[in-house]
Amino acid sequence: MSRAPAIEAVDVSRTYQLDGVSVPALRGVSLTVGAGDYVALIGPSGSGKSTLMHLLGGLDRPTAGRLVIGGREVGTLSPPELARLRNETIGFVFQAFHLLPRTSAVDNVALPLVYRGVGARQRRERAAAMLGRVGLGHRLHHRPNQLSGGEQQRVAIARALVTDPTVLLADEPTGNLDSTTGAAVLELLERLNTESGVALVMVTHDAEVAARARRRIAMRDGVVVADSAALPGEASVLGEARPADGGGGR
Amino acid sequence: MRLAEAWRVAWDALRANRMRSALTMLGVVIGVASVVLLVAIGTGTKQRVEQQVEGLGSNLLLVVPGRLDVGSAPAVSPLTLQDVDAVGRVVGDPSRVAVTVASGATVRAGNREDFTTVQGVLETTPTVFARELGRGRYLTGSDVDTGRRVAVLGDSVARSLFPDREAVGQQINVAGVRFRVIGVFVPLGQSLGVDRDDEVHIPVTAAQRLYGTQRVDAIAVKAPDRERIDELGERIVAELNGRHPGTEFSAVTQEQILGVLGDILGILTGVLAAIAGISLLVGGVGVSNIMLVSVRERTREIGLRKAVGARPRDIGVQFLLEAVLLTSVGGLTGMALGVGGALLVAALSPIPAAVTWWSLALAFGVSAAVGIVFGVVPAQRAGRLDPVVALRAE
Ligand SMILES: Nc1ncnc2c1ncn2[C@@H]1O[C@H](COP(=O)(O)OP(=O)(O)OP(=O)(O)O)[C@@H](O)[C@H]1O
Numbered sequence: 001m002s003r004a005p006a007i008e009a010v011d012v013s014r015t016y017q018l019d020g021v022s023v024p025a026l027r028g029v030s031l032t033v034g035a036g037d038y039v040a041l042i043g044p045s046g047s048g049k050s051t052l053m054h055l056l057g058g059l060d061r062p063t064a065g066r067l068v069i070g071g072r073e074v075g076t077l078s079p080p081e082l083a084r085l086r087n088e089t090i091g092f093v094f095q096a097f098h099l100l101p102r103t104s105a106v107d108n109v110a111l112p113l114v115y116r117g118v119g120a121r122q123r124r125e126r127a128a129a130m131l132g133r134v135g136l137g138h139r140l141h142h143r144p145n146q147l148s149g150g151e152q153q154r155v156a157i158a159r160a161l162v163t164d165p166t167v168l169l170a171d172e173p174t175g176n177l178d179s180t181t182g183a184a185v186l187e188l189l190e191r192l193n194t195e196s197g198v199a200l201v202m203v204t205h206d207a208e209v210a211a212r213a214r215r216r217i218a219m220r221d222g223v224v225v226a227d228s229a230a231l232p233g234e235a236s237v238l239g240e241a242r243p244a245d246g247g248g249g250r
Numbered sequence: 251m252r253l254a255e256a257w258r259v260a261w262d263a264l265r266a267n268r269m270r271s272a273l274t275m276l277g278v279v280i281g282v283a284s285v286v287l288l289v290a291i292g293t294g295t296k297q298r299v300e301q302q303v304e305g306l307g308s309n310l311l312l313v314v315p316g317r318l319d320v321g322s323a324p325a326v327s328p329l330t331l332q333d334v335d336a337v338g339r340v341v342g343d344p345s346r347v348a349v350t351v352a353s354g355a356t357v358r359a360g361n362r363e364d365f366t367t368v369q370g371v372l373e374t375t376p377t378v379f380a381r382e383l384g385r386g387r388y389l390t391g392s393d394v395d396t397g398r399r400v401a402v403l404g405d406s407v408a409r410s411l412f413p414d415r416e417a418v419g420q421q422i423n424v425a426g427v428r429f430r431v432i433g434v435f436v437p438l439g440q441s442l443g444v445d446r447d448d449e450v451h452i453p454v455t456a457a458q459r460l461y462g463t464q465r466v467d468a469i470a471v472k473a474p475d476r477e478r479i480d481e482l483g484e485r486i487v488a489e490l491n492g493r494h495p496g497t498e499f500s501a502v503t504q505e506q507i508l509g510v511l512g513d514i515l516g517i518l519t520g521v522l523a524a525i526a527g528i529s530l531l532v533g534g535v536g537v538s539n540i541m542l543v544s545v546r547e548r549t550r551e552i553g554l555r556k557a558v559g560a561r562p563r564d565i566g567v568q569f570l571l572e573a574v575l576l577t578s579v580g581g582l583t584g585m586a587l588g589v590g591g592a593l594l595v596a597a598l599s600p601i602p603a604a605v606t607w608w609s610l611a612l613a614f615g616v617s618a619a620v621g622i623v624f625g626v627v628p629a630q631r632a633g634r635l636d637p638v639v640a641l642r643a644e
């Protein structure tokens with residue numbers, strides 16, 4: 001399972017319909033996200049990075065091509081099945097945090113567990129433990145508007161990881177933060193990637209940040225123009241760098 | 251998501267917007283409260299009327315011209331005292347037959363006066379209608395035969411004309427004619443806001459002279475036995491139809507009167523409940539409206555919930571429960587207000603009000619149903635939202 005890809009996209013396209021006009025956002029993208037990968041997704045604005053992230057996370061479906069997440073073919077799944085797949089395999093981190101207002105940090109983090117049928121007490125315990133891991137053990141009962149931007153993004157990261165997913169998808173996670181705070185959040189993500197073996201796919205506009213990733217995928221006009229994993233030898237290096245961790249099974 | 255969890259989420263969402271939730275509920279509160287209150291008044295009135303009709307005495311037949319039916323106008327009576335004698339012969343016992351010819355009149359005693367109902371009656375009235383005399387005596391056959399100017403007063407009339415004196419033995423003046431008070435009735439009290447002791451009985455013969463008529467308004471018969479009461483009624487009607495070709499008469503029993511009154515009051519209660527129901531419906535539309543606003547406002551929340559694994563159904567249920575909670579809490583509040591209002595009305599006004607369990611159950615059921623019906627569209631809309639679009643919302 002450790003060598004089985006967490007996500008596999010084969011010739012995936014996504015075309016939006018806008019007032020009867022077809023807008024091709026992705027035009028035949030093929031890539032594989034391995035277990036424990038650390039991928040930076042780069043490219044100019046409008047190149048289709050967010051669109052690809054939505055597809056990789058099962059939030060959206062391709063209009064053409066084959067997409068397999070956690071061993072399951074997205075095209076064959078019903079909406080509830082896809083929701084469950086998201087809940088079990090994927091963690092999202094958004095540029096805008098997307099925390100529920102008027103809800104404490106610990107309850108925000110526990111939210112994904114609600115949809116997994118975990119009981120209230122166990123939810124809180126796991127959420128509190130996860131907040132401890134992102135360095136917010138002392139902020140459990142703060143509401144989002146009582147937290148700094150960096151803290152809010154850490155809460156969001158804890159929420160993404162509380163379900164123990166195989167892939168963490170972060171779309172410009174530091175985009176709303178100043179550079180110092182952003183760097184700390186980035187370090188946290190990298191640490192969690194190393195510690196727990198969750199694959200990290202991160203969209204960034206920052207070349208320095210991208211340089212730290214083990215693998216870089218560059219996009220332009222809805223196609224992948226460069227993928228460092230495609231270089232011979234690199235894939236095997238990645239495979240060894242991440243020992244078996246049980247993949248998506250739990 | 252577990253249902254208990256979903257209730258909690260819905261409850262939290264409503265509390266987060268307390269003011270708006272309260273205002274939205276108000277429509278349902280008013281609707282339910284008015285349903286409960288109006289049905290209580292309708293039911294109370296019906297019960298009161300039934301008691302009174304039963305209190306008139308048993309085995310009673312009322313003989314009136316025209317038809318007794320919902321919506322039919324009372325006809326002018328062609329009945330005379332000769333008809334009364336004829337009815338007496340049909341019944342076989344004249345003491346079971348009573349009449350009335352009634353009119354409003356001003357009654358004076360000294361410098362006091364009272365506008366009241368003056369009824370011309372036979373000496374048989376207390377037997378037929380089970381009226382009790384408090385003091386003095388009632389009219390006799392000879393009073394009626396000779397048209398003697400004597401009167402029996404209802405308790406309120408006696409009190410208003412003779413506040414500090416015994417009425418019996420005093421003189422009163424009815425429409426310019428002097429009468430002597432010979433008795434006072436035992437008080438009956440109020441009903442439906444009407445003072446039942448506000449009346450004066452005089453001999454029917456004296457009343458006819460006073461009003462310048464040969465007619466009587468209605469004949470009442472106390473049937474000798476219950477089984478043959480309908481047959482007796484038919485015989486009386488046949489006799490009267492023979493005596494007055496071209497006029498239709500009806501003989502109605504207490505049950506029939508109760509039936510007709512019940513129909514009228516039932517329709518009235520139904521109309522009141524329907525009007526109240528409309529306000530409940532309007533409240534429901536308000537709930538629907540607010541839920542749609544809420545779905546729009548919380549689009550990003552919906553997107554996020556979907557991103558972390560909420561199924562369309564989970565989101566739909568969450569918003570549906572919110573609507574149901576809104577209307578149920580509104581419904582409970584409305585029920586409390588309605589019951590409180592009914593108790594107040596019954597205590598502070600002459601209008602009777604009886605809260606019925608079925609109206610409470612109905613009002614609550616309807617308000618919960620309103621939540622479901624008017625919550626479904628917003629809930630479906632929320633459930634079907636595309637998470638990508640939702641997350642990008644403002
Ligand atoms: N819902 C939509 N309807 C129509 N077109 C869309 C929609 N979403 C995205 N697009 C188009 O698809 C293309 C790719 O958009 P996408 O958001 O994936 O870009 P991006 O690489 O994430 O850009 P940025 O770096 O600015 O976030 C753009 O041309 C965009 O206008």
Ligand SMILES: [Mg+2]
Nearest residue numbers: 049050051171
């Ligand atoms: Mg983007």
